[in-house]
Amino acid sequence: MAKDKISKEIESKFGNQLRVRVNGILIENQKILMIKHLMGNKKVFWSVPGGGMIYGQKAEENLVREFFEETGLKITVEKYLFVHEYLNPPLHGMEHFFEIKKNGGFESLGTDPELLLENQILAEMKWMSIEDLQSLPKEALHQIFWRIKSLDDLVLLRGYFNFENNSLK
Numbered sequence: 001m002a003k004d005k006i007s008k009e010i011e012s013k014f015g016n017q018l019r020v021r022v023n024g025i026l027i028e029n030q031k032i033l034m035i036k037h038l039m040g041n042k043k044v045f046w047s048v049p050g051g052g053m054i055y056g057q058k059a060e061e062n063l064v065r066e067f068f069e070e071t072g073l074k075i076t077v078e079k080y081l082f083v084h085e086y087l088n089p090p091l092h093g094m095e096h097f098f099e100i101k102k103n104g105g106f107e108s109l110g111t112d113p114e115l116l117l118e119n120q121i122l123a124e125m126k127w128m129s130i131e132d133l134q135s136l137p138k139e140a141l142h143q144i145f146w147r148i149k150s151l152d153d154l155v156l157l158r159g160y161f162n163f164e165n166n167s168l169k
Contacts, residue, residue: 017092018092018093018094019052019091019092019093019094020052020053020093020094020096021050021051021052021053021093021094021095021096022050022051022053022059022062022063022066022095022096022098023047023048023049023050023063023095023096023097023098024048024049024050024063024066024067024075024077024097024098024100025048025081025097025098025099025100025154025155026048026049026067026073026075026100026101026102027151027154027155028102028127029127030129030130030151031127031128031129031132031151032048032127032128032133032151032154033048033049033071033073033125033126033127033128034046034047034048034125034126034127034128034133035047035048035049035070035071035109035122035124035125036122036123036124036125036126037121037122037123038121038123039121040121043139043140044123044140045140045141045142046128046133046136046140046141046142046145047141047142048097048142049066049067049070049071049125050063050066050067050070050095051066051069051070051112051114052066052114059080059096059098060077060098063075063077063098063100064077067100068105068110069110069111069112069113070109070110070112070122070125071105071107071108071109071110071125072105072106072107072108072109072110073102073104073105073106073107074102074103074104074105075100075101075102075103076100076101076103077098077099077100078098078099078100078101079098079099080096080097080098081097081098081099081154081155081157081158082096082097082157082158082159082160082161083095083096083097083159083160083161084097084143084144084160084161084162085160085161085162086143086162087162097144097154097157099155107125108125109122109123109124109125110122129151130148130149130150130151133145133148143161144157144161
C-alpha cells in the first residue's frame, strides 16, 4: 500500500531515530483522558496525551508542555510509573508514563506543533471507561491497555515493558 501524506510526514519527522516520549495518565471518575490519533493510511491509534521531549528540559517540564498542547489542560506531575519501548520500524520510542493530576485550563483538543496543519494527527479527545477501552479494536489501542482489567492497573504498573512489540526478530 502506498503511503499517504500523513504517513510520510510521520516517518520523516519521527522515523529512523530513537525518540524519547513522555505520557500522562489522567484518571477522574473512573475514566481516563485519551487522544485519538490518525496515523495515516486509515489507521487510528488511541493513547494518553503526551509527546516528544526537547533536549535540555526535564521530563516533567516536557510532559506539562505536551499535555497542554494536546488538551488545553494544566497538570501537576504526581509520580513516575513505567517505561514502554515501542519498536515498529521505522518508529522506535522509549515512552515514559507518569501519573498526573489536572490543576487548571480548559479541555480543548490541540495540535501537534511538529506537524504541518494539513497533516495533523490529533483527531479527538475523550474520557473513556475501561469498558470503552476494551471495546476498541486491539490494533487501534496503545499496547499498555491490551491486558489491563481496570484503570487502577495502569497506576500500579512499574518497570520496563514492551507489550506485544512489533519489532523485527
